[in-house]
Amino acid sequence: MMSSSKWTFCVCLLTCLLNWTVSEEVKTVQSGEDVCLLCQGPRGADIVLVEWIRPDLVSEGFVLLFRDDRIYENYQHPSFHGRVELRDPQMKDGDTSVILKNVTINDRGTYKCYVRIKGNSPQLINSVHLKVKHSDQQQITVKTGDDVTLQCLDHRGGDIELLEWRRQDLEEDVFVCIYGNMCENQHPTFKNRVELRDPEMKDGDVSVILKKVKISDTGTYECYVKQSESKRWKRTVNLKDAELIFTITLNFTDSGAGGDKYGHVGLILGLIVGVLYLVVF
Incomplete structure (x- = not known):
């Protein structure tokens, strides 16, 4: 049987735990x-x-x-x-x-x-x-091989220090632009396929053009912008400070490359049937 001193200790301990549980x-x-x-x-x-x-x-x-x-x-x-x-x-x-x-x-x-x-x-x-x-979301449906504009407008009116385009399922950024003149594709999948619609980013236009889209480009793209707090140029920029401005989900139609493929198959089958008809008759 538990002694009175042990019982008192347990009650006190339980009371303390309950008081500190948030x-x-x-x-x-x-x-x-x-x-x-x-x-x-x-x-x-x-x-x-x-x-x-x-x-x-x-x-x-x-x-x-x-x-x-x-x-x-x-x-x-x-x-x-x-x-x-x-x-x-x-x-x-x-x-x-x-x-x-x-x-x-x-x-x-x-x-x-x-x-x-x-x-x-x-x-x-x-x-x-x-x-x-986030309330600002858009869905775009395109065909493979097309160029598509991922639109993003920052209406706050300040100088843009950092622009990041990310895709939620990728660890590396799709596109990064620092101080408007140091832009690059981070993820190898997008090398030489992404560029600013307006290289000067006038009126906060930080939209990008994704060229020759393919099925593997399917996903949700996020546009992050950090505005400069001063005119002074800094050596480093904290990527965590960028604010999400817009989200776009990119989907594909059944046509495009898939349609071309089946079109070629139909043409080949048609030629085979034509040749067999000539041989038989």
């Missing part, structure tokens, strides 16, 4: 929407610190940092500047939820909310996994 909420939104990331701190408590983080970005800054009765934007990750605010600036009844504005596909990930009450250490209150669906 379920992860899942939210799905469309890109361009605003989303509220919920976090409910202790009601009536003196909250002195609120930290919203995304673990994969924490080394580069917070999603939001509230301390000393104000928000510290200089400690915030650059991608969240001007887009995150407390739902209730007064945090009445312990409401430490935040509103993330104009969500993009790059905001996908897990967000964690830590709250510290005066005299205590920070405690994890809630975890939210955010899924983002």
